[in-house]
Amino acid sequence: MVHFNRRxxxxxxxxxxxxxxxxxxxxxxxxxxxxxxxxxxxxxxxxFHKFKIGDxxxxxxxxxxxxxxxxxxxxxxxxxxxxxxxxxSAGMADDKVPNSYTVTVVKLGDRTVMLDAGxxxxxxxxxxxxxxxxxxxxLDPMRLNAIVVTHFHPDxxxxxxxxxxxPLYGETEIVVPEAEYRxxxxxxxxxxxxxxxxxxxxxxxxxxxxxxxxxxxxxxAEAVPGIxxxxxxxxxxxxxxxxxxxxxxxxMVLGDLTSIPPVNLRNPGWxxxxxxxxxxxxxxxxxxxxxxxxxxxxCTGYHWGMPGAGTIxxxxxxxxxxxxx
Ligand SMILES: [Zn+2]
Numbered sequence: 363m364v365h366f367n368r369r370x371x372x373x374x375x376x377x378x379x380x381x382x383x384x385x386x387x388x389x390x391x392x393x394x395x396x397x398x399x400x401x402x403x404x405x406x407x408x409x410f411h412k413f414k415i416g417d418x419x420x421x422x423x424x425x426x427x428x429x430x431x432x433x434x435x436x437x438x439x440x441x442x443x444x445x446x447x448x449x450x451s452a453g454m455a456d457d458k459v460p461n462s463y464t465v466t467v468v469k470l471g472d473r474t475v476m477l478d479a480g481x482x483x484x485x486x487x488x489x490x491x492x493x494x495x496x497x498x499x500x501l502d503p504m505r506l507n508a509i510v511v512t513h514f515h516p517d518x519x520x521x522x523x524x525x526x527x528x529p530l531y532g533e534t535e536i537v538v539p540e541a542e543y544r545x546x547x548x549x550x551x552x553x554x555x556x557x558x559x560x561x562x563x564x565x566x567x568x569x570x571x572x573x574x575x576x577x578x579x580x581x582x583a584e585a586v587p588g589i590x591x592x593x594x595x596x597x598x599x600x601x602x603x604x605x606x607x608x609x610x611x612x613x614m615v616l617g618d619l620t621s622i623p624p625v626n627l628r629n630p631g632w633x634x635x636x637x638x639x640x641x642x643x644x645x646x647x648x649x650x651x652x653x654x655x656x657x658x659x660x661c662t663g664y665h666w667g668m669p670g671a672g673t674i675x676x677x678x679x680x681x682x683x684x685x686x687x
Contacts, residue, residue: 401429403427406668409424410498411669411670412499421469427461428485432458461622462622462665468588468589474501474507475586477510478518482523485520509534511538528573536576539593540578541599542601590605596646615661619647622665623683627663627666630679
């Protein structure tokens with residue numbers, strides 16, 4: 363169903379596109395969309411998108427976007443001009459590099475599970491929309507049954523933090539990859555990390571490591587019933603994707619297997635600065651993408667913008683996202 367509620371519809375063309383799909387989406391009036399949600403990766407200002415995998419309801423929830431100035435070294439083996447050209451060929455402005463954040467929520471039976479937790483409020487006025495947009499989707503952020511984490515970068519876990527670095531979600535169980543937990547909680551890791559990354563380890567060790575609600579999941583094991591961990595290392599040492607299974611349906615929550623589509627989905631050999639082991643990240647990316655292409659598995663990507671989900675097709679030397687209906 364398409365939810366228009368009392369909101370205005372942007373245009374007949376957008377409405378037509380909305381009616382043409384079987385999923386659920388919400389369309390904002392253009393002024394509000396520009397103020398609160400629209401970005402090059404979410405041009406229609408969607409708050410959420412909803413679709414089904416088997417009997418499971420899957421929601422992709424938009425948390426917001428930021429824009430980075432171009433900087434040499436953002437992609438170690440591509441020039442700023444090459445990045446601009448790839449943004450342009452994706453139909454985006456090329457003056458800055460956009461990034462956006464999309465959290466996946468899965469309703470499996472009577473359980474509602476969120477995968478990753480966003481930046482949280484306060485990083486920038488353009489992020490922190492997670493709770494408002496969950497509510498727009500009919501989801502109560504404070505009544506989740508579990509939160510499952512792909513990796514420990516701030517845009518994925520700082521949204522777990524409430525006041526005084528206590529868990530924002532109270533007693534809700536937080537399931538984290540065992541390898542990722544081991545890496546970031548090692549006291550010796552801090553001095554091995556680049557300066558810019560040390561704050562993450564310090565914050566994890568001072569707080570999340572002490573939270574009683576945190577449970578670890580091993581590669582291949584179920585994080586919660588119906589959601590299984592699949593190690594996809596490289597972006598971080600313990601980066602983990604999750605396979606959601608419902609009936610004969612299956613969804614892969616890829617996390618940061620790729621960055622935004624014009625960067626390393628289009629160019630899987632590009633080594634972004636955020637990939638801690640870029641060579642391993644590339645090998646993992648190509649292997650998993652080839653698997654989901656072959657199996658036609660629907661995937662969600664944390665930095666794919668909206669609707670943030672789709673199947674992947676091979677396209678020349680790269681891959682292309684075919685958004686989910
Ligand atoms: Zn990320």
